[in-house]
Amino acid sequence: MALSVLDLLSVGIGPSSSHTVGPMRAAKQFTDGLASSGQLPATVRVQAELFGSLGATGRGHGSDKAVVLGLQGHAPETVDTRTADDQVAAAALDAELRLGGNHRVDFNWDEDVVLHRRKSLPAHPNGMTFRALDHTGTVLRERSYYSIGGGFVVDGDVTGTEKIVPDTTVLPYPFTTxxxxxxxxxxxxxxxxxxxxxxxxxxxxxxxxxxxxxxxxxxxxxxxxxxxxxxxxxxxxxxxxxxxxxxxxxxxxxxxxxxxxxxxxxxxxxxxxxxxxxxxxxxxxxxxxxxxxxxxxxxxxxxxxxxxxxxxxxxxxxxxxxxxxxxxxxxxxxxxxxxxxxxxxxxxxxxxxxxxxxxxxxxxxxxxxxxxxxxxxxxxxxxxxxxxxxxxxxxxxxxxxxxxxxxxxxxxxxxxxxxxxxxxxxxxxxxxxxxxxxxxxxxxxxxxxxxxxxxxxxx
Structure with a gap:
């Protein structure tokens, strides 16, 4: 597993790498997956559930807002920090999201972004689950992700011992200690x-x-x-x-x-x-x-x-x-x-x-x-x-x-x-x-x- 200096030092948005940057990346990754799998056009609703530390302190860390921004196609490196709050407020007021920036779905702030203060997912304290539904309520796609610190995100297949982004690049001077x-x-x-x-x-x-x-x-x-x-x-x-x-x-x-x-x-x-x-x-x-x-x-x-x-x-x-x-x-x-x-x-x-x-x-x-x-x-x-x-x-x-x-x-x-x-x-x-x-x-x-x-x- 290889890591770069640019993995450790990356441009992002406050206030938290694990609670803001990570959830935004995970939400965008989920929406990108809907698009690449051809499921985006059939999606009429998305739900997000945040667990563990994300659920306990997510409001104060802006995790809920980050999820909304990520679902709408924004990335931590490029999202306009001056208008981010206004974009989230508009989504809540208009009761709609633009998944990936374009595809419109209905949105209910209280029901579609849920923070569980006392529940956790198994692999890491910062767990979250995203769900896309069609017009009949059938789940089209469901994925869990873990925000493991520093903005790093791994998907739900991770085990408790896998803590870094998989990169099999062979380095001239590999070191782990x-x-x-x-x-x-x-x-x-x-x-x-x-x-x-x-x-x-x-x-x-x-x-x-x-x-x-x-x-x-x-x-x-x-x-x-x-x-x-x-x-x-x-x-x-x-x-x-x-x-x-x-x-x-x-x-x-x-x-x-x-x-x-x-x-x-x-x-x-x-x-x-x-x-x-x-x-x-x-x-x-x-x-x-x-x-x-x-x-x-x-x-x-x-x-x-x-x-x-x-x-x-x-x-x-x-x-x-x-x-x-x-x-x-x-x-x-x-x-x-x-x-x-x-x-x-x-x-x-x-x-x-x-x-x-x-x-x-x-x-x-x-x-x-x-x-x-x-x-x-x-x-x-x-x-x-x-x-x-x-x-x-x-x-x-x-x-x-x-x-x-x-x-x-x-x-x-x-x-x-x-x-x-x-x-x-x-x-x-x-x-x-x-x-x-x-x-x-x-x-x-x-x-x-x-x-x-x-x-x-x-x-």
Whole structure:
């Protein structure tokens, strides 16, 4: 099974990769299947049922809206984030869907998109079932899908152990563990980003890869810019005020005044993360890195690199993203990046680890130092629960990204002060994360039935 950097880092829509991006992709996949099988013309109604974590927190994560958009042919990468809510509202008001963008069917919001708060499908907490019916009520097509984190979707034939998109591409330097990756680097005399680059060239040219990665970086920058300028209250009912615009003004003023504040760089990192995750919470355009709930960490640390590290350039940005993705692949293969499966340690924890690795790489770290940085990043997020207040990716998610971004920078710098040798390997830390997630009660895994979600009932 082969994974690309572009699998781990993809352009999408907020507020959640598993609860918004995944359901939208699954719904579109279902509609595309109706079209390809010739069943679309006979379809007069479609029904969607969301289970497990999708059912429990789907309203707050916009899962129901995502399903409607996907059924109407929209993809997370290209859907107009400015009009998405209006399109969903129009479908509900007009009582009709345009399947695939053209085929009209009747639509009843309350009956045709059902969220089951206490029911689950067998293979994964994020399960959903779609059903197409003809004019007699006969089921034409029924399919179940699982949104397994980071926007990845697998169909209902998946087993509980299959966690990645099947791709049988043969890579020049295949690896499934950190130890294997380090052995390859040592044998070939290459950096982690070099190994990732060589593997990526199986799919596309270096020129195309560079263009795609810099395009992702451009989306990250635009997301920060948008977050720094968009004022007001985030949607969802918690009355959470956007903080990035006011913080941006304070930091810009301090910078213009040549402030001597020794922690100014940290404040900027906080700002970058807050800006991204406020945009995510508002349903804006973001980069899934590797999830939406943790989308601010890699961009924040990458902004730190370009703003505060002398000599930072586009080549460094590409190397940063390649090294970060190598670590993300290890989490995806050996554990999970789904908050509904292992808690927030799988989202913020893996993103922190990825960002630490990317920064260590561009600061001149050896492969063993990069692996050390990644291990520190996840080790100190082990056990992190996913308990969003109100089922919204706002509290504690937005601040959590800021804290983890600073933690990632610290992890990279700590690793650079050593020679790469350490007691706990990245592989062991990832294994521990997986086992901790398995032991974690479901109420702490994106169901909003425990932790802050029940102890903070009014905000």
């Amino acid at each position: 950190g130890d294997e990756l380090l052995a390859i680097c040592e044998r070939e005399g290459k950096s982690i980003s070099d190994i990732m680059l060589a593997n990526e060239l199986v799919w596309r040219s270096e020129e195309e890869l560079r263009e795609r990665l810099l395009g992702i970086w451009a989306v990250m920058r635009e997301c920060v810019d948008n977050g720094c300028s968009a004022e007001g209250i985030l949607p969802g009912g918690l009355s959470v005020r956007r903080r990035a615009p006011s913080l941006f003004k304070k930091l810009a003023d301090a910078e213009a005044a040549n402030s001597s504040d020794p922690l100014l760089a940290m404040e900027w990192v906080n700002l970058f993360a807050l800006a991204v995750n406020e945009e995510n919470a508002a349903g804006g355009r973001i980069v899934t890195a590797p999830t939406n709930g943790a989308a601010g960490i890699v961009p924040a640390v990458l902004h730190y690199y370009t703003k505060f590290v002398p000599g930072a350039d586009d080549d460094g940005v590409v190397r940063f993203l390649l090294a970060a993705a190598a670590v993300g692949i290890l989490f995806k293969i050996n554990a999970s990046i789904s908050g509904a499966e292992v808690g927030c340690q799988g989202e913020v924890g893996s993103a922190c680890s990825m960002a630490a690795a990317g920064l260590c790489e561009v600061l001149g770290g050896t492969p063993r130092q990069v692996e050390n940085a990644a291990e520190v990043g996840i080790e100190h997020n082990l056990g992190l629960t996913c308990d969003p207040v109100g089922g919204l990716v706002q509290i504690p998610c937005i601040e959590r990204n800021a804290i983890a971004s600073v933690k990632a920078i610290n992890a990279a710098r700590l690793a650079l002060h050593g020679d790469g040798s350490h007691k706990v390997s990245l592989d062991k830390a990832i294994k521990t994360m997986r086992e901790t997630g398995a032991d974690m009660k479901s109420k702490y895994k994106e169901t909003s039935r425990g932790g802050l979600a029940v102890n903070v009932v009014e905000c």
